[in-house]
Amino acid sequence: MGRFSILVGDITQSDAEAIVNAANESLLGGSGVDGAIHRAAGPELLAECRTLHGCPTGQAKLTKGYQLKARYVLHTPGPVWQGGEHDEAALLASCYRSCLQLAEENGIQSVDFPCISTGVFGYPAAQAASVSLRAIMDFLRDHDTPQQVRVVCHTEEAAKVLRQMYNFWFAGTKADRL
Ligand code: AR6
Numbered sequence: 001m002g003r004f005s006i007l008v009g010d011i012t013q014s015d016a017e018a019i020v021n022a023a024n025e026s027l028l029g030g031s032g033v034d035g036a037i038h039r040a041a042g043p044e045l046l047a048e049c050r051t052l053h054g055c056p057t058g059q060a061k062l063t064k065g066y067q068l069k070a071r072y073v074l075h076t077p078g079p080v081w082q083g084g085e086h087d088e089a090a091l092l093a094s095c096y097r098s099c100l101q102l103a104e105e106n107g108i109q110s111v112d113f114p115c116i117s118t119g120v121f122g123y124p125a126a127q128a129a130s131v132s133l134r135a136i137m138d139f140l141r142d143h144d145t146p147q148q149v150r151v152v153c154h155t156e157e158a159a160k161v162l163r164q165m166y167n168f169w170f171a172g173t174k175a176d177r178l
Helices: 034-041 044-052 088-105 125-141 155-170 174-176
Strands: 004-008 017-025 063-064 072-077 110-113 148-153
Touching: 004 125, 004 155, 017 034, 044 063, 063 174, 072 088, 072 110, 088 110, 088 125, 125 148, 148 155
Parallel strands: 004 148, 017 072, 017 110, 110 148
Antiparallel strands: 063 072
């Protein structure tokens, strides 16, 4: 197994050292994966989030995982999709990078990501997949920590988009066809 993989599942059940929460700038919870993570972690997570006073889009903040299996949660507000010409790609890439940087700073060796911004925030799945893969693979190329990064997709369809994108850009598919 390499350092990177794509799977289908419920990120609240993840056994990674840290999971990423696709949050909003308030960091005070919401629907989607954010709601699921807060429900699974219990009320102490919200209590710690209240002490953080929010987080700008594209940045990340770390909390404990409380009742989750994951020891930590990396909270990052993704960009709201506004058609693609409002810095969405740079902000989305920055979410992935910020989480990985924070993981590295804290010696966290395994991180599971959801597909940030692709639900309520409306980022088209294929475009988000290409941005997220590039950001993750660039970081892994340049850093030894974390040792393992996974994207946990909620649906098989989302995983298929990511796998196709990964195979095209990073698994030699392109070179094989030349
Ligand atoms: N495990 C893995 N992935 C999941 C899970 C889960 N349990 N639940 C949903 N997803 P979203 P966003 C996927 O809407 O677009 C919240 O209200 C989902 O299928 O959770 O970044 C926040 O508070 C989708 O692919 O996050 C913000 O206000 C992906 O997670 C806003 O929504 C992200 O969908 C953030 O919107």
